[in-house]
Amino acid sequence: MNTEKQLDIYDITIVGGGPAGMYSAFYSGMRAMRTKIIEAKQELGGFMRTYPEKLIWDVGGIEPVRCEKLIESLEVQARTFDPTIVFGQQIDQMHRREDGVFVLTTKTGEQHYTRTILLCAGRGMTQVQKLDIEGANRYELTNLHYTVTDVSRFIGKRVLISGGGDSAIDWANEIAKIANEVIVVHRRHEFTAHETPVAQMKAHAQVFTPYGISHLYGAGDRINRVELKHMETGELKQLGMDEVIVSHGYDRDFGNLVQWGLEREDYGVSVDARMRTSIPGVFGAGDFITYGSKVRLIAGAFNDAVLAVNSAKMYLEPAASDMAGVSSHNARFFEKNKAITNR
Structure with a gap:
């Protein structure tokens, strides 16, 4: 044999x-x-x-x-x-x-x-690193996103992106072309993404560092307001928002x-x-x-x-x-x- x-x-x-x-x-x-x-x-x-x-x-x-x-x-x-x-x-x-x-x-x-x-x-x-905030999962089927499969949903919207790596910055640059406004939030002062995309992002998006998402407020199953917390001073900001993208890695x-x-x-x-x-x-x-x-x-x-x-x-x-x-x-x-x- x-x-x-x-x-x-x-x-x-x-x-x-x-x-x-x-x-x-x-x-x-x-x-x-x-x-x-x-x-x-x-x-x-x-x-x-x-x-x-x-x-x-x-x-x-x-x-x-x-x-x-x-x-x-x-x-x-x-x-x-x-x-x-x-x-x-x-x-x-x-x-x-x-x-x-x-x-x-x-x-x-x-x-x-x-x-x-x-x-x-x-x-x-x-396995995606999800937002560790109580109640965040209720918005995952509507306007809380951990990946982007259709950029057209962000046309004319106010979009918050949380993250400082390549994916977060790439999405900020892509969505800035079609959104009404893009806000990028990162927990550190410096971004880990490549220099050129970061420079592009800063030219087209509003940037908050070092801030993290501390609370999500919604009407029904959709987020309509996001609370940000300064990672050093504890200062809080609240921003009205249409869509939220979390890109914290895997x-x-x-x-x-x-x-x-x-x-x-x-x-x-x-x-x-x-x-x-x-x-x-x-x-x-x-x-x-x-x-x-x-x-x-x-x-x-x-x-x-x-x-x-x-x-x-x-x-x-x-x-x-x-x-x-x-x-x-x-x-x-x-x-x-x-x-x-x-x-």
């Missing part, structure tokens, strides 16, 4: 279906690797799914695009070489057999067999991935310049990892993916070339190119 066929062993198994995972699946196809993606949720996209309406400007070679459209394009690209994609399974345990094959076990007991592992777990299973849950014995730093699992973790045969890409020159952009995740897949290929085949041929000369594209040009 052919044991490997029975166990269905893959060359590379990608844990996580965000931008790093999707691009890894495409690039591993370029390297003729038998590939599987395991995604804990029921769709690809990862953390990008939390801001589908946001405009993405910083991916090379494409004009500004809604995040949901970028996800669609990445998924089409990821499926180019027909990887196996498994949804709704969260990886829990890992062990290596005597023959070097890794066994990945999910929380529900399924097992997956692979020669290499590429961890693209991003921010893990995220709690991250990686399950037992971080218990595998991987070396870690504050901002992720440590990898070297070739995306190799401290466990031979296990690689990383995207927001899950960290290294000295790490770029935390979608474009950076693509580069991580290329380096990680190349390292996995050479781990399996030390004599293999250190990168795939460019697409214009890669034999994997010959028939695909013909099909496209003959349409």
Whole structure:
């Protein structure tokens, strides 16, 4: 009996279906690797799914695009070489057999067999940090928002945004184009978002720092007034408001991935310049990892993916070339190119 066929062993198994995972699946196809993606949720996209309406400007070679459209394009690209994609399974345990094959076990007991592992777990299973104010949950179905799926609802409105990170500032800049007024509240004097968007925000929004939301007042199930508290003096302000967006970040849950014995730093699992973790045969890409020159952009995740897949290929085949041929000369594209040009 052919044991490997029975166990269905893959060359590379990608844990996580965000931008790093999707691009890894495409690039591993370029390297003729038998590939599987395991995604804990029921769709690809990862953390990008939390801001589908946001405009993405910083991916090379494409004009500004809604995040949901970028996800669609990445998924089409990821499926180019027909990887196996498994949804709704969260990886829990890992062990290596005597023959070097890794066994990945999910929380529900399924097992997956692979020669290499590429961890693209991003921010893990995220849970939004909600507003810790009594009664806030009563407004979640009306005008208290933890993410934005339709910016048109803010046209002509007075909108308060609480938060100081990239998402909060990006939403402030986007909504300022259509809202009557945007107010940004942050608990600290300094914002953690990138400098240019912060400068844009300050030019188009009213800013209160260091203030936090201390109370919500409503008529029925809608907020109509917000109380702000100065974090140092205790001074209170009340502002009439149509819509409130809370962007305080997410709690991250990686399950037992971080218990595998991987070396870690504050901002992720440590990898070297070739995306190799401290466990031979296990690689990383995207927001899950960290290294000295790490770029935390979608474009950076693509580069991580290329380096990680190349390292996995050479781990399996030390004599293999250190990168795939460019697409214009890669034999994997010959028939695909013909099909496209003959349409």
